[in-house]
Amino acid sequence: MELNKTYDPKAAENHWYKWWMENGFFRSVPDGREPYTVVIPPPNVTGVLHMGHMLNNTIQDVLVRRARMLGKNACWVPGTDHASIATEAKVVALLREKGIDKRSLSREEFLKYAWEWKEKYGGIILEQLKKLGASCDWDRTRFTMEEELSESVVDVFIDLYKKGYIYRGTRMVNWDVAALTAVSDEEVFMKEGMSKLFYVKYQIEGSNEFLTIATTRPETILGDTAVCVHPEDPRYAHLKGKRVVVPLVNRSVPVIFDEYVDKEFGTGALKVTPAHDKNDYELGKKHKLESIDVLNPNGTMSNAAQLYIGLDRFACRKQIVIDLEAKGHLVKVEEIKNNVGYSERTNVVIEPRLSMQWYVAMKEISKPALENVVNGKVQLIPDKFINTYKYWMEGVHDWCISRQLWWGQRIPAWYDKDGNFVVAKTAEEAIKQFQTVHRKSYIVNDLKQDEDVVDTWFSSWLWPISVFDPKVFANGKEKANADLKYYYPTNDLVTAPEILFFWVARMIIAGYEYMGDKPFSNVYLTGIVRDKQGRKMSKSLGNSPDPLDLIEKYGADGVRVGMLLCSPAGNDLPFDESLCEQGRNFSNKIWNAFRLLSGFTVDKNLAQPDSAKIAVEWFNAKFNSALAEINDHYTKFRLSDALMATYKLIWDDFCSWYLEMIKPDFVDGKANPVDQKTFDATTLIFEKLMKVLHPFMPFITEELYHHLAERKTTDAIIVAPWPEISKADNSIVEKFNIAIEVVMNIRNIRNQRNISPKEKLELVVTSAASEKMFDGIIQKLAGLSSVAYSKEKPESAIGFIIKSNEYFVPIHVDPEEEKKRLAKELEYNKGFLASVQKKLANEKFVANAKPELIEMEKKKQADAESKIKAIEAQLSNL
RNA sequence: GGGAGCUUAGCUCAGCUGGUUCAGAGCACCUGCCUUACAAGCAGGGGGUCACAGGUUCGAACCCUGUAGCUCCCACCA
Numbered sequence: 001m002e003l004n005k006t007y008d009p010k011a012a013e014n015h016w017y018k019w020w021m022e023n024g025f026f027r028s029v030p031d032g033r034e035p036y037t038v039v040i041p042p043p044n045v046t047g048v049l050h051m052g053h054m055l056n057n058t059i060q061d062v063l064v065r066r067a068r069m070l071g072k073n074a075c076w077v078p079g080t081d082h083a084s085i086a087t088e089a090k091v092v093a094l095l096r097e098k099g100i101d102k103r104s105l106s107r108e109e110f111l112k113y114a115w116e117w118k119e120k121y122g123g124i125i126l127e128q129l130k131k132l133g134a135s136c137d138w139d140r141t142r143f144t145m146e147e148e149l150s151e152s153v154v155d156v157f158i159d160l161y162k163k164g165y166i167y168r169g170t171r172m173v174n175w176d177v178a179a180l181t182a183v184s185d186e187e188v189f190m191k192e193g194m195s196k197l198f199y200v201k202y203q204i205e206g207s208n209e210f211l212t213i214a215t216t217r218p219e220t221i222l223g224d225t226a227v228c229v230h231p232e233d234p235r236y237a238h239l240k241g242k243r244v245v246v247p248l249v250n251r252s253v254p255v256i257f258d259e260y261v262d263k264e265f266g267t268g269a270l271k272v273t274p275a276h277d278k279n280d281y282e283l284g285k286k287h288k289l290e291s292i293d294v295l296n297p298n299g300t301m302s303n304a305a306q307l308y309i310g311l312d313r314f315a316c317r318k319q320i321v322i323d324l325e326a327k328g329h330l331v332k333v334e335e336i337k338n339n340v341g342y343s344e345r346t347n348v349v350i351e352p353r354l355s356m357q358w359y360v361a362m363k364e365i366s367k368p369a370l371e372n373v374v375n376g377k378v379q380l381i382p383d384k385f386i387n388t389y390k391y392w393m394e395g396v397h398d399w400c401i402s403r404q405l406w407w408g409q410r411i412p413a414w415y416d417k418d419g420n421f422v423v424a425k426t427a428e429e430a431i432k433q434f435q436t437v438h439r440k441s442y443i444v445n446d447l448k449q450d451e452d453v454v455d456t457w458f459s460s461w462l463w464p465i466s467v468f469d470p471k472v473f474a475n476g477k478e479k480a481n482a483d484l485k486y487y488y489p490t491n492d493l494v495t496a497p498e499i500l501f502f503w504v505a506r507m508i509i510a511g512y513e514y515m516g517d518k519p520f521s522n523v524y525l526t527g528i529v530r531d532k533q534g535r536k537m538s539k540s541l542g543n544s545p546d547p548l549d550l551i552e553k554y555g556a557d558g559v560r561v562g563m564l565l566c567s568p569a570g571n572d573l574p575f576d577e578s579l580c581e582q583g584r585n586f587s588n589k590i591w592n593a594f595r596l597l598s599g600f601t602v603d604k605n606l607a608q609p610d611s612a613k614i615a616v617e618w619f620n621a622k623f624n625s626a627l628a629e630i631n632d633h634y635t636k637f638r639l640s641d642a643l644m645a646t647y648k649l650i651w652d653d654f655c656s657w658y659l660e661m662i663k664p665d666f667v668d669g670k671a672n673p674v675d676q677k678t679f680d681a682t683t684l685i686f687e688k689l690m691k692v693l694h695p696f697m698p699f700i701t702e703e704l705y706h707h708l709a710e711r712k713t714t715d716a717i718i719v720a721p722w723p724e725i726s727k728a729d730n731s732i733v734e735k736f737n738i739a740i741e742v743v744m745n746i747r748n749i750r751n752q753r754n755i756s757p758k759e760k761l762e763l764v765v766t767s768a769a770s771e772k773m774f775d776g777i778i779q780k781l782a783g784l785s786s787v788a789y790s791k792e793k794p795e796s797a798i799g800f801i802i803k804s805n806e807y808f809v810p811i812h813v814d815p816e817e818e819k820k821r822l823a824k825e826l827e828y829n830k831g832f833l834a835s836v837q838k839k840l841a842n843e844k845f846v847a848n849a850k851p852e853l854i855e856m857e858k859k860k861q862a863d864a865e866s867k868i869k870a871i872e873a874q875l876s877n878l
Numbered sequence: 879g880g881g882a883g884c885u886u887a888g889c890u891c892a893g894c895u896g897g898u899u900c901a902g903a904g905c906a907c908c909u910g911c912c913u914u915a916c917a918a919g920c921a922g923g924g925g926g927u928c929a930c931a932g933g934u935u936c937g938a939a940c941c942c943u944g945u946a947g948c949u950c951c952c953a954c955c956a
Contacts, residue, residue, distance in 0.1 A: 003915095005915085005916070005918095006916085006918070007918090190953095190954075197956085213956080214955095214956065215956060216956065217956080228956095261955090261956090262955050262956085264955085265955045265956070266955080266956065270955090270956055271956075272956095273956095277956075278954085279954085279955090279956080280956085336955095338954085338955080338956090339954060341954085384882075384883065385882095385951095387881080387882055387883085387951090388881085388882070388950085388951050388952080391881070391882085391951080391952065392951085392952075395952080395953095497950090497951095500951095565890090565904075565905090566890055566891075566904085566905090572949090573890095574889085574890060576889090576890090576905090578905075578906090579890095579905085581918075582904085582905070582918095584918065585916095585918040585919090586918090587918090588916065588918050588919090589915095589916065589918080589919080591915090591916080592915040592916035592918095592919085593915065593916080594915085595915045595916075596915035596916080597915085598915090599914095599915070638892095640891090640892095641892075641903095644892095644903070644904065647904085648903085648904090655915090655916085656920085659915080663915085666914060669914080670914095671914075744922095747921065747922070748921095748922070750921085750922090751909090751910075751921070751922050751923085752922090754910080756910095756911085756913090757911080757913065757920090757921075758913070841936095864898095
């Protein structure tokens with residue numbers, strides 16, 4: 001078999017992914033085994049894979065693959081989210097490109113276009129996940145707007161309405177003037193920026209006096225219905241009972257007094273526009289003010305404004321300032337720093353707007369979700385997020401769930417001609433309800449369904465339940481199907497901290513409400529992928545590499561390793577392509593280790609040399625301790641540490657040490673054969689290493705697993721059992737360290753003396769070494785021609801003493817240098833000894849410390865003493 | 879404005895119950911090697927006042943207080 005020097009990942013990726021699928025390794029059905037379940041955070045159906053998905057799904061795949069190898073029934077449910085606002089915006093934009101205006105279409109026509117778009121592009125992101133190696137059970141793929149899931153949304157709406165959690169109310173909402181819909185508080189992001197603060201004077205009615213207010217939004221002056229000052233502000237005490245005239249529209253409005261006003265800000269006088277500001281709205285309610293809505297839903301000035309009708313709010317702002325100035329109302333303009341809310345979806349400035357919306361009352365329903373995170377039943381990883389979570393849940397506000405869109409689940413509320421409404425699944429059902437309540441007959445045409453759809457998160461909060469059994473919300477949890485019973489609660493959820501409240505908290509709420517149980521046990525919160533300069537990767541900055549390009553360049557395995565190398569849970573990930581390079585290099589290293597192994601010729605008659613026997617023993621012990629460490633990292637979700645431990649086990653311990661030890665010598669340009677025992681042991685080790693590596697690098701490990709032996713189709717590394725920690729004698733590792741130290745010392749001498757690795761040296765050992773068994777290995781690794789034993793140190797040799805053994809290499813090294821080195825070492829050891837002695841002499845320490853600790857300290861003391869003696873002896877020899 | 883967290887090597891981060899297995903890892907860097915698995919490699923090396931100042935302790939990267947800087951979350955004074 002001819003193998004290239006460099007590993008080419010492409011062939012393996014294409015072949016094995018298909019092979020895994022064909023053989024059903026990703027599929028999962030309930031059985032007697034322990035389930036391990038993960039539901040994917042459904043990506044936006046119209047989205048394309050970005051680095052965030054990449055990180056997220058790599059982590060999930062690592063967890064799922066390891067669980068599968070641990071013998072669990074691993075089930076990873078994929079799917080997509082209909083993402084109402086984002087998708088609708090995309091479809092609207094697309095239609096506009098075609099010259100079609102959304103407003104010219106009926107709801108049905110629009111939805112037809114939207115579904116077309118979904119069918120055409122909706123699958124892309126899932127196809128991209130396959131390139132990454134994601135081992136999802138694709139037969140279970142779900143979409144939040146598919147029929148069954150939409151029905152479950154409606155069921156839940158009706159149920160919550162019946163329970164009194166859902167209500168309809170007029171509130172100040174965040175209005176997106178581009179999408180023409182309300183958005184939730186969580187969908188508004190605040191941007192700090194410089195704004196102009198305009199000082200405008202209002203004439204006091206019946207006087208020539210003026211009252212100056214300050215505002216950043218002068219266009220809302222047209223909707224002013226009061227001016228408010230602080231009751232204890234001496235400057236305005238005389239205005240009690242007075243009225244002022246709103247400029248331009250010349251409306252007379254009262255001066256009101258409220259402690260809400262900050263005397264220090266601006267002039268201490270606040271204009272009140274109840275229709276366009278949350279706080280003003282509250283003021284308006286309190287003081288029973290009129291509310292004048294001067295804006296149309298699309299952000300242009302409304303008829304109620306009287307002036308500038310139809311003009312965009314920002315254009316109006318410019319114009320009104322000019323006009324105010326012309327009329328002498330503008331006092332001055334200041335630049336101030338303030339925060340302005342923007343829509344996360346459409347990036348336009350959010351307009352507070354009074355409107356009738358549907359809400360979920362959150363206070364009661366969210367109680368178990370708070371409690372069970374605080375008590376640790378649902379664990380957040382890292383747990384630093386608990387505080388934020390707690391804070392948010394304690395102050396949770398009602399959730400505005402209606403959206404003025406078409407793409408989504410339509411609200412199951414029905415109105416009659418008088419504006420009465422009922423909540424019902426179908427029109428027929430609605431009619432029945434109306435007839436019972438109003439005691440008259442209705443026909444379908446009398447009723448109109450609510451035009452709005454529900455917030456996307458109102459469907460995705462059901463995700464961990466609905467992907468298994470969408471009917472359970474109607475049937476009740478007692479009648480849950482087999483899948484749901486088996487897979488719920490799921491185990492781990494991997495997602496970004498940004499959607500902790502949007503989604504995670506709400507899933508926990510829904511979980512307790514409908515299943516009486518948590519939706520998942522652990523929430524692994526990933527960091528944000530940033531570029532080298534620490535900027536968030538985003539499309540608009542253009543600083544995000546295309547993950548598929550990276551896979552093309554470094555292989556899926558390489559990119560996976562690159563992503564995981566630097567991403568402890570919850571930490572931002574400063575992404576750098578060179579990390580993928582490191583991942584690719586690692587693939588290549590493994591590939592070449594395999595090439596070495598595959599090139600061995602085996603001689604069955606050959607006895608196993610002692611050095612190889614020891615090497616195998618040593619590596620197995622090393623493997624055991626490394627595996628224990630790796631397992632521990634996994635249970636604590638420290639994936640980058642688990643990867644690093646695996647990486648070092650393979651690269652350092654296996655390749656750099658073990659393989660060098662057992663590698664056959666060359667004689668006359670031909671490699672010596674290896675004995676069967678060593679070959680078999682090495683093959684077995686290689687196989688174990690591939691297993692431990694598989695969750696991180698699925699493709700190359702599967703590829704090599706099949707190179708190592710002929711396998712049946714059922715024998716795949718993806719389902720191979722995770723290695724066990726065997727009981728082995730670990731004392732060899734410690735003894736071996738002596739040999740390693742000797743080798744390093746000799747290498748050092750070579751380096752210092754500029755002796756080529758090719759030049760063979762002689763080693764003379766001057767004591768009856770109990771670790772004689774390492775001689776063969778030392779000889780090999782340090783490039784020695786022989787190891788001899790002698791009672792006397794040869795004249796020409798400088799030596800080093802390690803533990804009880806003395807090894808001398810007959811090389812001349814400057815004795816002065818050596819003296820210095822030894823002196824330093826001596827000093828260090830003496831310092832160490834002193835500190836140990838001091839500790840043991842300390843009464844408090846002896847009194848308080850555990851007996852084991854004192855034993856340990858005593859052992860340290862003895863070790864240090866003998867080491868000092870040895871160094872002193874060596875020094876006197878020089 | 880309120881809250882949480884962070885500050886350890888050039889970079890990204892580990893560091894558990896306070897104790898010379900604690901000052902670490904990976905990458906980057908420097909030196910020498912195209913040696914027969916691998917230059918996508920091998921061997922070796924340098925590099926830190928653990929943010930700063932106090933305190934507690936026999937002993938502090940670790941505990942306490944203060945200061946500075948950074949990050950995130952919540953609120954939104956127009």
